[in-house]
Amino acid sequence: MTLPTADVASLLETVDTDGEVAFDGLRIAHTDAGYALETDGDEWHGLERAALEDALEPLAAYVTNWRYWQETVGGEGTARRAFLRWCERAPLADADADADADVADDHPSVDDPLAVPERYDALHEGLDREWGQLCITARLVDDAEHAAGERVYDLWHVDDADSDIADLEVSDEPRDAREIATYDEDGRYRPLKTAPTLPSGWAFTGLSGVELVEAVGYFYPATVANWHRELWGNVDVDHWTETAERQTGIYDVVDELPREAVEWMAEACCVDSQCLRRREWQYDADDELDVDGGDGPFPCREPCSLVIAAARKWTIIESEAEHTYELELTTSEYNQLAELIDAVADGRTDEIREADLDDGANRYRARYLRAKRVDKEGDLEARRLDD
Amino acid sequence: MQALVIAAHGSHLNPDASDPTYAHADAVRETGAFDEVREAFWKEEPHFREVIRTLESNEVFVVPLFISEGYFTEQVIPRELRLEEWDPKKWDSDGTSATHATLEATDVGKTIHYCGPVGTHDAMTDVIVGRAERVTGDPTIGEGVGLAVVGHGTERNENSAKAIEYHTERIRKRDRFDDVKALFMDEEPEVDDVTDYFEAEDVVVVPLFVADGYHTQEDIPEDMGLTEDYRLGWSVPATVDGHRIWYAGAVGTEGLMADVVLERAADAGADVGDARGAIRKAVTPADGVDRRPETEPSAEPGD
Ligand code: SF4
Numbered sequence: 001m002t003l004p005t006a007d008v009a010s011l012l013e014t015v016d017t018d019g020e021v022a023f024d025g026l027r028i029a030h031t032d033a034g035y036a037l038e039t040d041g042d043e044w045h046g047l048e049r050a051a052l053e054d055a056l057e058p059l060a061a062y063v064t065n066w067r068y069w070q071e072t073v074g075g076e077g078t079a080r081r082a083f084l085r086w087c088e089r090a091p092l093a094d095a096d097a098d099a100d101a102d103v104a105d106d107h108p109s110v111d112d113p114l115a116v117p118e119r120y121d122a123l124h125e126g127l128d129r130e131w132g133q134l135c136i137t138a139r140l141v142d143d144a145e146h147a148a149g150e151r152v153y154d155l156w157h158v159d160d161a162d163s164d165i166a167d168l169e170v171s172d173e174p175r176d177a178r179e180i181a182t183y184d185e186d187g188r189y190r191p192l193k194t195a196p197t198l199p200s201g202w203a204f205t206g207l208s209g210v211e212l213v214e215a216v217g218y219f220y221p222a223t224v225a226n227w228h229r230e231l232w233g234n235v236d237v238d239h240w241t242e243t244a245e246r247q248t249g250i251y252d253v254v255d256e257l258p259r260e261a262v263e264w265m266a267e268a269c270c271v272d273s274q275c276l277r278r279r280e281w282q283y284d285a286d287d288e289l290d291v292d293g294g295d296g297p298f299p300c301r302e303p304c305s306l307v308i309a310a311a312r313k314w315t316i317i318e319s320e321a322e323h324t325y326e327l328e329l330t331t332s333e334y335n336q337l338a339e340l341i342d343a344v345a346d347g348r349t350d351e352i353r354e355a356d357l358d359d360g361a362n363r364y365r366a367r368y369l370r371a372k373r374v375d376k377e378g379d380l381e382a383r384r385l386d387d
Numbered sequence: 388m389q390a391l392v393i394a395a396h397g398s399h400l401n402p403d404a405s406d407p408t409y410a411h412a413d414a415v416r417e418t419g420a421f422d423e424v425r426e427a428f429w430k431e432e433p434h435f436r437e438v439i440r441t442l443e444s445n446e447v448f449v450v451p452l453f454i455s456e457g458y459f460t461e462q463v464i465p466r467e468l469r470l471e472e473w474d475p476k477k478w479d480s481d482g483t484s485a486t487h488a489t490l491e492a493t494d495v496g497k498t499i500h501y502c503g504p505v506g507t508h509d510a511m512t513d514v515i516v517g518r519a520e521r522v523t524g525d526p527t528i529g530e531g532v533g534l535a536v537v538g539h540g541t542e543r544n545e546n547s548a549k550a551i552e553y554h555t556e557r558i559r560k561r562d563r564f565d566d567v568k569a570l571f572m573d574e575e576p577e578v579d580d581v582t583d584y585f586e587a588e589d590v591v592v593v594p595l596f597v598a599d600g601y602h603t604q605e606d607i608p609e610d611m612g613l614t615e616d617y618r619l620g621w622s623v624p625a626t627v628d629g630h631r632i633w634y635a636g637a638v639g640t641e642g643l644m645a646d647v648v649l650e651r652a653a654d655a656g657a658d659v660g661d662a663r664g665a666i667r668k669a670v671t672p673a674d675g676v677d678r679r680p681e682t683e684p685s686a687e688p689g690d
Pocket of ligand 1: 194278279300301304306
């Protein structure tokens, strides 16, 4: 990579104005004794301007890296900047205006940062990151259209990592993500954007940083903002009781949902097989739920509208009294009930082969059971023993 | 930097419910009047609760894509946005006169200009008339024609009827149509008896709803006798009791709604430049007929 003179001029102008530039392993200071230059491995002191420019010649990566982050991306302290830095494994703390602020380096999304030379090597190849079911590739473009050190981003489904781009529906318009995110593979509506049912077969290529964040925002709304807050230790979790008590109108009742039912609800809705947000909300600040919250990169900071709507249903159901029923079933029929529940709960019914009569959730098995044990009103034939 | 947030209901069941919201947001995006434009929902994502944190702007204009002042605009949206200082009195409204209130969203420390709903803005009157022009294909529609503006009624919210009556009165004063009436689904005067209320042979019926759905695509057409069964569809115009009924579908899908959104934000102090002119130009070519594709029906009963 050759060193663009405009970038050097702009960098040195900043040094002269501020007295110093320290960014991503590059440090240039202007003192009475001339310029001092430091990189991850080397240092020079007492340089004249011309000598400094000569010394920068082999350090083009540091210079263009500075320009990309400070002039193209900007937005110090924003979630957008932090996310783009995460995409290329740049140190995250540098992305914050307040460099002293503690970034949580034990965060599940954070790994060892790459210094500029290694990062540039990786960016030439293309650096991949996963965000839920999204795969993001950050890469450097060395062509006439783009400034040196300019990054572009590709975005596709993790399942398409090995697909030929020619087989994918390619777009460069972030708003197209809305339509993709609306339906699953079977064309059913996806009311929960973070459900692991994102269809594959598409790709966004050559997005700018702003466009990438916009597209990710359509696929997984607000996940970047909440991830950013969590990294800097200020994600505002609203636990079940606070969220439930806040509700009004038809959802006013949900705070009556019993403690154990909240546990079942989290198991039903919030585990990784159903939702890729990592549930951070608990029953209460000091009363954790036993169910696993998942381990995705972005947090869930309060029960979502879908869970609140479901909670209303379960609150109404849980307010009913329990009864004892007596019914006749063979052992196989009894086991079949559990198999049926299992197949529906795991969304497996479509996969059961037509003639697989060994599977209790097979359609013929279910129809047979209905013919034998369900009356004309559609009720399971049973006697209630209490009143 | 200034941002616009269009706050709408959305749906867990119907993928089309949010189409008008996206369409109006895109129209505003095209004008470039705001640094950021975001859709936010009660039943979709980003939720009202988390939308403000997705913005980099410090000045945020929130415009509810709702027809009337009431439960959602006065309680739900301000609460979910964490406008802790909010009190409906800040709008100082008689039920249709809310403009805006300036507050702080406490989770992000940003200034929120919380606007009244689109449905009660004066510019909405033009959208209703524009809808009548579009459904009849006649940019001068009025003489010899009756216009019915249809709403829910008071069952759920007293202000919902007020919003309907407000625009009805404003259109009546223009003396453009032979007669203008407010009709309701759940109270007198009822939309079922539409033909009883007009002498004119031609009657245009415009439902003041944000999105098409169960009410506008099933209930109202059947109640008016346009069709026996909504699934069979109906013709426009349809003949009922010797009247020709031109039924329009929800006014909220009209392209000019983006202009009302901008007006709301501008009234609250947003700098929208000449964006309104750009939108009016985009949706009303020389003959006054909006040819942008209409959005599909949406929203389900009880959803
Ligand atoms: S509440 Fe549960 S289902 Fe909803 S977004 Fe959070 S983790 Fe996912």
